[in-house]
Amino acid sequence: MPYKSSRSRYLIIPLLLLLLLGGGYLAMQMHTWPHVPTYGAMLYGYGVPNNYQSCGWHTGGDWFAPEGTPIFAIEDGVVIHVGPLWFDGPDVGRGPYSIILYHEEAGYYTTYGHNRVALVEPADLVQRGQQIAELGDLGYSGSPHLHLEKVVVPYTGDWQHPFVGCDGYVDPGNRWSPF
Ligand SMILES: [Zn+2]
Numbered sequence: 001m002p003y004k005s006s007r008s009r010y011l012i013i014p015l016l017l018l019l020l021l022g023g024g025y026l027a028m029q030m031h032t033w034p035h036v037p038t039y040g041a042m043l044y045g046y047g048v049p050n051n052y053q054s055c056g057w058h059t060g061g062d063w064f065a066p067e068g069t070p071i072f073a074i075e076d077g078v079v080i081h082v083g084p085l086w087f088d089g090p091d092v093g094r095g096p097y098s099i100i101l102y103h104e105e106a107g108y109y110t111t112y113g114h115n116r117v118a119l120v121e122p123a124d125l126v127q128r129g130q131q132i133a134e135l136g137d138l139g140y141s142g143s144p145h146l147h148l149e150k151v152v153v154p155y156t157g158d159w160q161h162p163f164v165g166c167d168g169y170v171d172p173g174n175r176w177s178p179f
Helices: 002-031
Strands: 041-044 061-064 070-072 077-083 098-103 108-113 131-134 145-151
Touching: 098 131
Parallel strands: none
Antiparallel strands: 041 061, 061 145, 070 131, 077 098, 098 108, 108 145
């Protein structure tokens, strides 16, 4: 009988270690890595060939979630554009409430498209994890989703041609699991 209980006592040490490691991993994800852009599932990733974007491939990641789901700034930054992106009008572009953020310290831009509403204005400073919009279905969109892009070249200042060429788009990643 004591055999069993002493054995389970020895099991506690590796279990505690696992808990510590897991907790550390979660803390890193929450405080060091970019914040989740929204809740939901990233089901259509960066780089997939398509015929509706000028680069010929998907320049961001699509996160599918119900309309109104909060959208968060993935990093500290400043709002540099709120409005249409690429095209303006029903069923084209990224809708009238798309957002571009500049993350000076991190050294890149992010864009958030198809929003139902924007909760920020140009020149607003935003913090990592701050809600900036509600997820929507506006512009060229088949169902409610967030099109999130990460871009490393400067914004041109022109919402119809926001970034020069296609080399500046980088994978925004899907490592931000919903939690
Ligand atoms: Zn997309």
